[in-house]
Amino acid sequence: MTDRALDVVEFLLTARVYERDTDLDENDLPPAVRSALWDGDGVPRPPKATGEAVAEATGIADPWEEVASLMFTERDSFSGRIRLVDDEMAKEWYANRAEASRIQSNPALAAAYEGEIEDVDHAAAREANRPVQADPQWIDGLLEDMFDEEDEEMLDLVEVQAPAEIETTLDDLVLTDEQQVETEKVSKAIEHRDYLAQVGLVEVGKLLFVGPPGTGKTSTARGLAHRLDLPFVEVKLSMITSQYLGETAKNVEKVFEVAKRLSPCVLFIDEFDFVAKTRTSDEHAAIKRAVNTLLKAIDEMSLVKDDVLLVGATNHPDELDAAVWRRFDEILSFPKPTKSMRADILRIVTRGIDVENFDPEEIAANTDGLTGSDLRLVLREAVLDALVEDRTTLAQTDLLDAVKAFEERDHLRNLDSLEEAVETGESGEEGHDHGHDHEHDHDHEQAPADADD
Numbered sequence: 001m002t003d004r005a006l007d008v009v010e011f012l013l014t015a016r017v018y019e020r021d022t023d024l025d026e027n028d029l030p031p032a033v034r035s036a037l038w039d040g041d042g043v044p045r046p047p048k049a050t051g052e053a054v055a056e057a058t059g060i061a062d063p064w065e066e067v068a069s070l071m072f073t074e075r076d077s078f079s080g081r082i083r084l085v086d087d088e089m090a091k092e093w094y095a096n097r098a099e100a101s102r103i104q105s106n107p108a109l110a111a112a113y114e115g116e117i118e119d120v121d122h123a124a125a126r127e128a129n130r131p132v133q134a135d136p137q138w139i140d141g142l143l144e145d146m147f148d149e150e151d152e153e154m155l156d157l158v159e160v161q162a163p164a165e166i167e168t169t170l171d172d173l174v175l176t177d178e179q180q181v182e183t184e185k186v187s188k189a190i191e192h193r194d195y196l197a198q199v200g201l202v203e204v205g206k207l208l209f210v211g212p213p214g215t216g217k218t219s220t221a222r223g224l225a226h227r228l229d230l231p232f233v234e235v236k237l238s239m240i241t242s243q244y245l246g247e248t249a250k251n252v253e254k255v256f257e258v259a260k261r262l263s264p265c266v267l268f269i270d271e272f273d274f275v276a277k278t279r280t281s282d283e284h285a286a287i288k289r290a291v292n293t294l295l296k297a298i299d300e301m302s303l304v305k306d307d308v309l310l311v312g313a314t315n316h317p318d319e320l321d322a323a324v325w326r327r328f329d330e331i332l333s334f335p336k337p338t339k340s341m342r343a344d345i346l347r348i349v350t351r352g353i354d355v356e357n358f359d360p361e362e363i364a365a366n367t368d369g370l371t372g373s374d375l376r377l378v379l380r381e382a383v384l385d386a387l388v389e390d391r392t393t394l395a396q397t398d399l400l401d402a403v404k405a406f407e408e409r410d411h412l413r414n415l416d417s418l419e420e421a422v423e424t425g426e427s428g429e430e431g432h433d434h435g436h437d438h439e440h441d442h443d444h445e446q447a448p449a450d451a452d453d
């Protein structure tokens with residue numbers, strides 16, 4: 001018997017157990033099974049275990065072929081449904097071939113085998129299983145239920161991501177000690193929000209992430225949503241400034257309304273410094289009104305009451321005034337990574353790539369001032385350059401070259417045109433009469449010795 005047959009039987013048995021044991025719900029199905037059997041707003045009884053559904057969940061192209069020779073399977077060629085004709089036989093067949101740990105990773109099966117097989121515990125299996133609320137289908141269904149045609153346009157203001165769709169998890173991020181402690185704390189606070197309500201501790205769940213671009217603020221907020229299995233609702237403040245300024249305050253209200261309807265969720269408000277920018281431009285009374293609406297909405301929002309974790313982020317903390325600061329329970333700093341953090345980030349971003357003589361410490365020592373996002377760009381550059389030479393294996397030197405190229409570009413970006421003109425004039429190696437302006441002529445630019453590293 002092949003592993004593939006085992007996969008197919010597991011699927012059929014899971015569907016069968018779910019069908020018959022009405023104490024079970026969608027959270028007892030492993031995500032792949034659940035997603036393949038999903039129909040409308042849940043998994044129906046009986047589930048539609050067609051060959052197609054099995055193929056979707058297992059990745060096996062022709063599931064029936066794998067199990068056709070087994071005595072306890074049958075296919076209805078009209079509906080395409082594959083089913084078990086003898087549950088007990090199937091159950092025994094499966095138990096003889098699957099390890100306990102495999103059964104334990106499937107809560108429905110754990111329920112079926114609990115008491116019969118050692119180390120199989122349904123409650124623990126269910127607890128460890130990713131909940132249905134994290135599935136994209138669930139979020140889609142929720143969005144459909146919560147927003148009818150009339151207020152569908154509210155959803156244009158935000159981006160909603162299911163936790164299962166979040167690719168960068170907290171494990172993929174190199175966090176400072178403080179960031180680790182805070183993410184741990186807020187995770188606990190969410191888990192125990194009922195307890196916090198009970199003891200009257202309601203001032204938790206509003207975080208402000210502060211730091212330069214590319215230091216992991218957005219990724220960390222997403223990672224939190226992933227860790228907590230909550231939908232991630234993202235809004236960029238610059239995006240909700242309606243061209244009709246009068247609408248902006250209303251848009252702010254709508255964003256919070258969306259978050260409340262989707263709760264429990266993480267509401268991520270990016271570009272918080274936008275608040276500050278508009279505060280000084282007093283010609284825009286409408287925007288001022290929007291800012292006040294925003295601040296008030298933040299005041300009224302509560303993790304404990306509304307089940308919304310609020311995370312703000314800004315690249316320019318210096319532009320925020322006390323009125324904003326004081327609305328957050330916790331300010332979390334996202335500094336540029338230290339040398340050892342850079343080495344760790346490099347280890348993570350190169351995980352799927354072959355690098356000969358890889359020495360992340362050496363690259364880290366050469367990349368003072370670069371952020372996690374910069375390091376990703378460096379790697380991308382190295383990979384693309386190697387591809388140009390038809391290589392998919394990198395060497396340490398490729399990475400070092402990419403760092404140099406990155407720094408030259410970065411240097412150019414930071415020069416203002418006056419400085420640049422002067423420098424080009426000075427390093428006039430090919431300095432015979434250029435008939436054109438050099439402002440964008442990068443070939444003539446020499447990166448100065450890296451004195452500031």
Ligand SMILES: Nc1ncnc2c1ncn2[C@@H]1O[C@H](COP(=O)(O)OP(=O)(O)O)[C@@H](O)[C@H]1O
Pocket residue numbers: 168172173174175211212213214215216217218219220334337345348371372373374376
């Ligand atoms: N500390 C870090 N560890 C790992 N990757 C990082 C880190 N900081 C940034 N990155 C990577 O850089 C990219 C941009 O990060 P992002 O979260 O968008 O930064 P920000 O929101 O602060 O501008 C992401 O792909 C992220 O994975």
Ligand SMILES: [Mg+2]
Pocket residue numbers: 214217218219270313
């Ligand atoms: Mg960001």
